Structure formats: structure tokens, C-alpha cells
Amino acid sequence: MTSTKNLEKLDIKNAKKLCSILKAIQTNRNFKEAELIRESLDSVYFLMHNEPDLFDKYSEEDIIELCTKNMKEASEKLVSDNLTPGIAAAIKVNCGELDVTVYVTRGVTNIVNENVKLNHPITTITKFDLASITKLFTTIYLLKANELSAIDLEKPLNFYNPNYVNFDLPIKEILTFNHEITTNGRLDDTSLSYEEVLNRLETANVNPEFTHKYSDIGYMAVSKAFDYFKYDFESLFNLSLKLNNTSYGVKEGDISTGGPANKLNIVHDPKARIFPYAGHAGVFSTSEDLIKLYDALRNGYLSKKSLKAIVTPTLDSAYMTDDTMYLKNKEGENIPITRGMEYRHHPLGLARSEVAEPQSDNAFAAAGFTGTYMSVDYLPYKDNKELWYTTQILTNPLSADIETDEHKATKPKGYAWKLDNLKLEELKAIYSLIAMNELRKEHSENSEKSKQKVYHI
Numbered sequence: 001m002t003s004t005k006n007l008e009k010l011d012i013k014n015a016k017k018l019c020s021i022l023k024a025i026q027t028n029r030n031f032k033e034a035e036l037i038r039e040s041l042d043s044v045y046f047l048m049h050n051e052p053d054l055f056d057k058y059s060e061e062d063i064i065e066l067c068t069k070n071m072k073e074a075s076e077k078l079v080s081d082n083l084t085p086g087i088a089a090a091i092k093v094n095c096g097e098l099d100v101t102v103y104v105t106r107g108v109t110n111i112v113n114e115n116v117k118l119n120h121p122i123t124t125i126t127k128f129d130l131a132s133i134t135k136l137f138t139t140i141y142l143l144k145a146n147e148l149s150a151i152d153l154e155k156p157l158n159f160y161n162p163n164y165v166n167f168d169l170p171i172k173e174i175l176t177f178n179h180e181i182t183t184n185g186r187l188d189d190t191s192l193s194y195e196e197v198l199n200r201l202e203t204a205n206v207n208p209e210f211t212h213k214y215s216d217i218g219y220m221a222v223s224k225a226f227d228y229f230k231y232d233f234e235s236l237f238n239l240s241l242k243l244n245n246t247s248y249g250v251k252e253g254d255i256s257t258g259g260p261a262n263k264l265n266i267v268h269d270p271k272a273r274i275f276p277y278a279g280h281a282g283v284f285s286t287s288e289d290l291i292k293l294y295d296a297l298r299n300g301y302l303s304k305k306s307l308k309a310i311v312t313p314t315l316d317s318a319y320m321t322d323d324t325m326y327l328k329n330k331e332g333e334n335i336p337i338t339r340g341m342e343y344r345h346h347p348l349g350l351a352r353s354e355v356a357e358p359q360s361d362n363a364f365a366a367a368g369f370t371g372t373y374m375s376v377d378y379l380p381y382k383d384n385k386e387l388w389y390t391t392q393i394l395t396n397p398l399s400a401d402i403e404t405d406e407h408k409a410t411k412p413k414g415y416a417w418k419l420d421n422l423k424l425e426e427l428k429a430i431y432s433l434i435a436m437n438e439l440r441k442e443h444s445e446n447s448e449k450s451k452q453k454v455y456h457i
Contacts, residue, residue, distance in 0.1 A: 223279025
């Protein structure tokens with residue numbers, strides 16, 4: 001039993017170590033407060049106080065479960081409260097020798113009712129309709145092509161395909177939502193032929209003024225303008241990066257979640273049903289494959305310059321205010337800027353962006369209407385290390401009992417804020433794992449290094 005005097009010494013030692021960890025993390029932040037990080041480290045401190053022999057008494061897996069307990073419970077709550085039929089949540093953190101992946105899978109692919117009789121248990125290889133996370137795949141493809149000089153993102157889209165007559169702005173501006181794009185009629189009109197809808201896309205009007213209005217149309221135009229996009233997508237994500245369970249649509253035998261009107265294996269977005277390889281939506285993927293995608297980015301598949309481009313809006317200085325997170329519209333009102341090519345950091349955190357306040361300015365995130373989410377962050381840590389991590393949430397709240405029209409679909413009351421809570425709990429788990437790993441090294445000098453550990457909790 002640890003004496004009171006020894007416990008006091010241990011508490012002081014732990015407090016100093018946790019303070020150094022907090023300082024190493026906050027040094028690289030541009031915001032004033034990081035309450036979430038401190039809460040994470042405080043929880044580790046009190047755990048060590050109550051269990052001073054923690055590293056001797058518990059296995060590494062037990063300690064991982066202690067660090068991720070709230071993440072697990074928040075995931076389970078979404079299912080038990082009937083806010084979603086199923087969930088596949090995951091985090092991965094890499095910092096020095098620390099390499100830990102944690103998966104939480106609960107629930108089923110669909111609710112059984114008169115229309116749907118299949119309800120497979122969710123696993124790490126269950127396919128989810130990613131919806132707008134598809135844009136992240138399109139972004140990565142284009143940035144890689146830009147690095148290889150196959151595409152120049154500074155050139156206008158109609159330089160590569162003159163059918164897109166009004167797209168005479170740089171491709172990177174189209175991808176960063178700087179300009180409002182409108183079409184002569186809806187692109188999800190199923191009464192029209194593919195050719196008629198494609199003509200509407202090709203002849204879309206592009207507002208040259210900065211409006212920063214979010215739209216699917218730019219990503220659709222870019223993907224459809226390049227005839228080889230389909231083949232390059234498969235070559236990149238399936239062959240090069242080995243994302244074997246990632247595809248536009250699903251194959252026979254795949255276990256996947258929902259679709260419109262209780263139909264399995266059908267993409268939710270009607271535009272993506274009309275346009276194969278649509279660029280804006282339509283990709284199905286799994287928790288395991290999204291971890292692989294993160295690993296590819298962490299291991300340098302894209303350059304740091306390209307990663308920076310994801311979170312850097314292209315803005316005209318005439319539209320900038322003193323607060324560079326805003327543009328001014330014609331009336332002089334501030335418009336919050338939350339996006340580069342994907343969601344980027346915002347001072348108001350999840351209130352104005354999918355990137356939470358405790359994440360760095362390098363962080364980017366993608367979110368899908370169907371209930372999907374992924375963020376990636378990287379920053380210098382200490383001793384020439386880098387801290388990398390990803391947080392991921394795949395849910396299927398729209399996979400049962402919804403209208404055929406995607407615009408009439410609504411998520412259950414309370415779903416959104418509980419999902420945001422899970423995002424924060426995933427971040428807390430990551431910071432707790434970092435702190436616990438540092439303390440483990442202090443208390444167990446001869447302990448094994450934690451490398452490439454995967455846990456299912």
C-alpha cells in the first residue's frame with residue numbers, strides 16, 4: 001500500500017509531467033483556452049492519484065479502456081437512445097512510439113420493419129454512405145494530381161474541359177466554396193435523362209464575386225469534367241492505398257447501411273444516384289478504411305504543402321476584415337468562414353465548424369449528411385516529435401423510416417448535440433492516451449513500447 005508521503009511525491013511528479021504535456025500541446029495552439037485538454041489531463045491525474053500502482057495492477061488494454069470509457073459510453077448512448085440504429089466510432093493517435101487505434105462498434109445496419117428485414121451487426125468493415133465526406137476523397141485525389149503535375153489547380157476548369165463554359169475560375173477556388181454556383185433547374189430531377197442533367201451542370205453559372213456559399217455543384221463539376229476520374233479514383237484509393245472496402249456504391253455481398261426510403265445499399269443523395277462518381281457524395285467506406293486513409297496522410301502520401309492547402313481558403317484581400325475568419329458581404333456584414341477545401345478551425349469551435357476548438361489550425365474535418373464524420377490533426381509536440389490523430393464517427397440515423405426526398409429527411413431530436421458530445425469525448429480520449437503513455441514511461445522505465453496496438457472496446 002502506498003504511504004501518504006509517497007503518494008504526495010507521486011502526485012507532484014505526475015502533476016509536473018502532465019503540466020509539461022499540456023504546455024507542449026498548448027504551445028502550438030492559436031486559441032486562449034483549451035479546457036477540454038486540461039479536463040483530459042485532470043482525469044488522468046485523479047486516476048493516478050486513486051490508483052498509484054495503476055501500471056503494475058492493470059494491463060495495457062485495461063488502461064486503454066479507462067482512457068476511452070467516456071467515448072465508449074457516448075457511442076453506446078446514441079444507439080440505446082434510438083438516435084441511430086448503429087455506430088462505428090474510431091480514434092487513432094500517433095505520437096513518438098505511441099501508435100494506438102480504438103474502435104467502438106455497436107448496433108445494426110438497419111431497423112427491421114415491413115420494408116427492411118436485414119439488420120447485420122455493425123463491424124469495422126460495415127460500409128456506410130459517407131455523403132459529403134466524399135469531398136475529402138475528391139480533394140485528396142486532386143491534390144495528388146496537382147503534386148504530380150497532372151492537374152494544375154491554379155488553372156480554370158474550362159481549360160481542361162471547355163464544355164464547362166462558365167467555370168473560368170481557378171479549380172482551387174471552386175473547391176474552396178468561394179463562389180456561388182447555380183444551375184438552370186435542379187440536378188436531382190429524376191424525370192430527366194442523364195445527358196439533360198449533365199447539360200445543366202456543364203452550363204452552370206458561376207458568380208465571380210466572393211459569396212462563400214456551400215454547394216455540391218463545384219465538386220460535381222470538377223469530377224465530371226475529367227473523363228478519367230473514375231479510373232483514377234479506383235487506381236488511387238483501391239490499388240495504391242489498399243482501401244479495399246471503399247467504393248462509389250456497393251457491390252453484391254457488401255454489408256452496408258441504409259439508403260433512402262428504407263432501401264439498403266442505395267446512396268442517399270439523389271444527385272449521386274444520377275451521377276456515378278459524382279465527386280460530392282456517393283462514396284461508401286468503412287471504419288477500417290478511413291483509418292487506412294489517415295495512415296496514408298500521416299505517412300506523407302500528400303505533402304505538408306498540400307495538407308495546408310486543404311485548410312487555406314483562397315480569399316481576395318478586399319473582402320477580408322481584421323478577423324481573418326470572416327468575409328464581408330455587400331451590406332458590410334461579417335460572414336463566418338469555416339472552410340478551405342474541407343472544414344477548418346474556427347474560434348467558435350463546433351458552433352461554426354466541424355473542427356473543435358481544442359484542435360490545431362492544421363486540423364481539417366469532413367462531415368456527411370447521413371451521419372458521418374472524420375477529422376485529422378497534426379502538430380509539433382516535443383523532442384522533434386509530431387502528434388498526429390484522427391477522430392471518426394460513422395452512424396446511420398437516416399437508414400430507416402425516412403422520406404424518399406433527401407431534403408425532407410430529418411435526424412432524430414437530440415442526435416446532433418449528442419454527436420458533437422461524442423466528437424469531444426474522442427478528443428479527450430486521445431489526450432488521455434497521450435498523457436497515460438508519457439506517465440507510463442516515467443513509472444515503468446523498462447515497460448514495452450506501445451506500438452501498433454488495435455483495441456475493440
